[in-house]
Amino acid sequence: MQASNQKEYLLGANEAELERLRFQHWVWKKITNNFFDRIGIEQGWKCLDVGSGPGFTTMDLRDRIGPKGEVTALEPSQFYLNWLQQEAASRGWSNLHCIHGKAEDADIPVRSYDFVFARWVIDFVPDAEKFLKHLIAALRPGGVIAIQDYWYEGLSLYPRGTFFDRLPDIIRSYYRAGGGDPFMTGRIPGILRNYGVRVVDFTPNQLAGGPQSDVWEWVHRFFMGHLHLMAEKGVVSKGEVERILADWNTQRKNPDAIYFSPVVVDIAGTLDKSPKSSKNKTS
Numbered sequence: 001m002q003a004s005n006q007k008e009y010l011l012g013a014n015e016a017e018l019e020r021l022r023f024q025h026w027v028w029k030k031i032t033n034n035f036f037d038r039i040g041i042e043q044g045w046k047c048l049d050v051g052s053g054p055g056f057t058t059m060d061l062r063d064r065i066g067p068k069g070e071v072t073a074l075e076p077s078q079f080y081l082n083w084l085q086q087e088a089a090s091r092g093w094s095n096l097h098c099i100h101g102k103a104e105d106a107d108i109p110v111r112s113y114d115f116v117f118a119r120w121v122i123d124f125v126p127d128a129e130k131f132l133k134h135l136i137a138a139l140r141p142g143g144v145i146a147i148q149d150y151w152y153e154g155l156s157l158y159p160r161g162t163f164f165d166r167l168p169d170i171i172r173s174y175y176r177a178g179g180g181d182p183f184m185t186g187r188i189p190g191i192l193r194n195y196g197v198r199v200v201d202f203t204p205n206q207l208a209g210g211p212q213s214d215v216w217e218w219v220h221r222f223f224m225g226h227l228h229l230m231a232e233k234g235v236v237s238k239g240e241v242e243r244i245l246a247d248w249n250t251q252r253k254n255p256d257a258i259y260f261s262p263v264v265v266d267i268a269g270t271l272d273k274s275p276k277s278s279k280n281k282t283s
């Protein structure tokens with residue numbers, strides 16, 4: 001464990017969480033693909049996927065950059081990196097690399113990458129400025145940094161007025177209990193600008209659907225995996241968990257119920273080609 005982050009990563013790294021991340025990747029794939037399309041990732045690019053987890057986006061990036069590019073997964077969980085290395089080997093890829101560590105203090109080559117990406121990582125990080133500063137230093141001048149993460153509003157269930165309405169507050173407390181900030185995406189443009197990065201994209205996304213939809217199934221899996229952990233962290237009582245689950249299970253049988261996801265924001269910026277003009281040094 002490295003000194004900059006005393007708290008354990010909130011969601012853990014294990015087989016069940018890997019499968020949850022796989023499904024989550026599938027549910028949000030269109031939104032991430034649209035973001036990658038807008039950025040215009042090209043064959044031959046050198047990319048860094050930060051907090052890659054098992055590397056579902058790392059592998060998508062490898063597909064985009066082809067055999068002549070290079071993609072590196074940076075991840076503190078050796079369990080996820082081992083899984084990703086096996087996947088890469090089974091595809092015969094020799095240009096997918098791994099760095100074991102946390103973004104804030106890992107040994108990352110400076111002024112090196114065309115593209116640095118972090119999806120669903122920065123909202124968990126206690127010192128987001130340190131995290132971003134280290135990643136911006138890894139960009140070549142003109143390179144692109146892109147973040148996808150929550151602006152933790154929007155999560156809601158129709159019909160309103162059930163105990164479920166308490167859930168957004170509970171999940172925000174869960175993030176804070178892990179040292180993170182569920183509204184970090186609002187702060188990111190200001191930090192980027194301060195380090196010489198010009199923000200070129202800031203796009204909020206939301207999914208919604210009924211009990212048969214993928215987005216419903218996605219959040220169902222999250223609740224089943226994490227509601228009891230929220231109770232262990234003390235952000236919700238066991239009694240409240242029971243009542244939330246009772247509401248949820250009632251609405252699962254209601255064909256007119258609709259679940260709205262929290263907002264996921266796409267943020268992209270390009271590093272100034274003359275970084276002397278930035279207020280802070282990035283390396």
Ligand SMILES: C[S@@+](CC[C@H](N)C(=O)[O-])C[C@H]1O[C@@H](n2cnc3c(N)ncnc32)[C@H](O)[C@@H]1O
Binds near residue numbers: 009011124
């Ligand atoms: C919710 S998962 C998202 C995984 C992947 N980015 C995706 O979109 O599927 C968050 C990942 O961030 C990693 N992580 C947590 N803190 C980190 C840090 N300080 N630096 C880099 N990665 C971190 C965790 O180990 C975990 O694999």
